Amino acid sequence: MTDADDDRTGHDAAEPSDTDGAAGELLDARDEEVLADLARVLTTVDPVPEGLADRALFALTLERLRADVLELEQVLTPELVARSHDAEREMVRVSTITFASEPVTVMVNLSQSASGGLCIDGWVAPADSYRVELYRPGGHVATDSDEDGAFVLLDVPRGAACLALRRSDGTGPTVCTPVIEL
Amino acid sequence: MNRAPEGSTDGDVTRMTLGDRAALALEAYRMGLTDPLADVVRELTPLLWNVVRSQGVDRDTADDVVQGVWLAFVRSAETIRDPHAVLKWLVVSARRAAWQASGKGRDEARRTAALGDDDEPARQVPDADPQPDEAVVVAERDRLLWDAFSGLPERCRQILRFVAFADRPDYKAIAEVTGMGVTSVGVTRGRCLAKLRSALDADERWGWS
Numbered sequence: 001m002t003d004a005d006d007d008r009t010g011h012d013a014a015e016p017s018d019t020d021g022a023a024g025e026l027l028d029a030r031d032e033e034v035l036a037d038l039a040r041v042l043t044t045v046d047p048v049p050e051g052l053a054d055r056a057l058f059a060l061t062l063e064r065l066r067a068d069v070l071e072l073e074q075v076l077t078p079e080l081v082a083r084s085h086d087a088e089r090e091m092v093r094v095s096t097i098t099f100a101s102e103p104v105t106v107m108v109n110l111s112q113s114a115s116g117g118l119c120i121d122g123w124v125a126p127a128d129s130y131r132v133e134l135y136r137p138g139g140h141v142a143t144d145s146d147e148d149g150a151f152v153l154l155d156v157p158r159g160a161a162c163l164a165l166r167r168s169d170g171t172g173p174t175v176c177t178p179v180i181e182l
Numbered sequence: 183m184n185r186a187p188e189g190s191t192d193g194d195v196t197r198m199t200l201g202d203r204a205a206l207a208l209e210a211y212r213m214g215l216t217d218p219l220a221d222v223v224r225e226l227t228p229l230l231w232n233v234v235r236s237q238g239v240d241r242d243t244a245d246d247v248v249q250g251v252w253l254a255f256v257r258s259a260e261t262i263r264d265p266h267a268v269l270k271w272l273v274v275s276a277r278r279a280a281w282q283a284s285g286k287g288r289d290e291a292r293r294t295a296a297l298g299d300d301d302e303p304a305r306q307v308p309d310a311d312p313q314p315d316e317a318v319v320v321a322e323r324d325r326l327l328w329d330a331f332s333g334l335p336e337r338c339r340q341i342l343r344f345v346a347f348a349d350r351p352d353y354k355a356i357a358e359v360t361g362m363g364v365t366s367v368g369v370t371r372g373r374c375l376a377k378l379r380s381a382l383d384a385d386e387r388w389g390w391s
Contacts, residue, residue: 030390031375034382038331039346041324043228046235049245053227056252057220063256064216 051137058137058160065135065164065176072099072106072177099177106165106175110182117155118182122163124149129168136161136182144168158182200225200348201269208268212259223252226269229347230276236343237280247279254279273344326388330381338374345371 027035098107105125113119122145124130130145134153137160145151145168164176204226207218230251234244254275255262262271331339382388 027375030379033391034327034375034378035342035346037324037327038342038378041328041331042232042343042346044324045328046232046241048228048231049241052231052245052248053224055245056227056249057223059249059253060216060219060223060256063253 054138058135061135061140062162062179065162065174072101072104072175097177097180101175103172104165104175106163106177108163113155115155117157120153120156120182122151122153124151124165130165131168133164134161135164156182199269204268204272208255208259208262211256219256226272227252229344230272232343232347233273233276234280234283236340237277237284239280239284243283244280247276247283251276251279322387323389326382326385330378330385333381334374334377337370338377341371341374342378 095111096107096109098105100106103126106122108120108122111119111121120134122132124132124145127147127149128145129147130149130151131142132145132151132153133140133142134156136157141153141156143151143153159182160179161182162177162179164174166172166174200222203218204222207222210216210218227248230248231244234247234251235241239247251272255272258271262268331342334342
């Protein structure tokens with residue numbers, strides 16, 4: 001493709017377009033080329049941080065969960081109380097965490113799984129079967145607890161995450177934990 | 183492709199722009215469907231990133247700003263009445279948040295520098311227009327383009343940065359937030375493109391493909 005072919009409609013020759021808005025200027029082939037090249041160079045020079053869209057979507061998921069669920073509160077152990085003033089945004093790094101709200105308590109224990117991710121053993125009270133979902137930037141996984149409220153999530157990547165739970169029979173509220181750093 | 187003969191409406195699916203799809207995604211989100219919005223977030227995040235960065239915000243702050251814009255967007259979902267204002271809303275919010283962030287960043291840095299707290303590690307006052315890492319531009323052609331782009335006036339750099347990451351029919355919405363009248367936008371865009379092209383034409387090493 002030669003530029004002579006594509007360059008026929010220069011700026012001056014461009015016809016006003018009813019959909020292009022503004023001054024109705026069309027772009028010619030060289031404009032398109034230079035803009036495409038510029039987008040590519042900017043992407044190289046100043047790339048969008050990896051995972052930014054995923055982190056934004058995770059923030060939106062948390063927002064949505066918060067909007068229509070009952071939020072579990074972390075049951076603080078004494079050494080964590082001192083850090084609790086900013087608990088909502090703060091991420092804590094511990095191996096066993098308990099969350100509680102009026103109808104539901106959930107305890108999770110984190111351990112290294114053989115494949116390098118984390119194994120999450122959890123237990124929900126009162127005993128019942130629950131749908132358990134784990135949200136994190138870039139995806140979510142779900143599992144069902146047994147009738148005693150015990151569940152396992154295998155090979156969860158490290159990083160920020162939160163858990164949302166509801167009774168498998170659909171009764172009662174959905175509850176979710178604050179964001180924790182796995 | 184056929185164009186709709188009878189006055190094509192804004193909702194014409196065959197000519198749907200990113201802005202239109204963002205509007206539909208917001209409608210879907212209001213009804214509890216989140217997937218369309220997820221697609222739009224992925225697609226529009228690079229544009230918002232460039233909007234924020236072109237306002238002189240450092241990369242870490244820009245990361246937070248872009249996430250904050252999306253959060254503000256869903257929080258405002260009920261109040262954005264005109265679905266066709268969605269893209270404009272996003273870009274205006276990004277620009278405003280970037281102003282606030284960069285202004286705050288500079289103020290904080292100035293205060294810290296003035297206090298000269300010995301216990302604090304020395305902080306760099308953020309550059310008003312931080313240059314991205316130019317060293318990564320290796321290919322000569324890209325280097326020529328980058329140099330020509332870097333030599334443009336700031337306004338041109340901002341506009342071209344928007345335009346390079348936007349669907350064409352969305353220019354109008356984007357241009358509205360550059361502070362110019364709608365009618366002068368196309369002209370200014372054309373002028374900036376012409377400047378860039380003539381800078382490239384003036385360089386004998388540059389060749390059009």
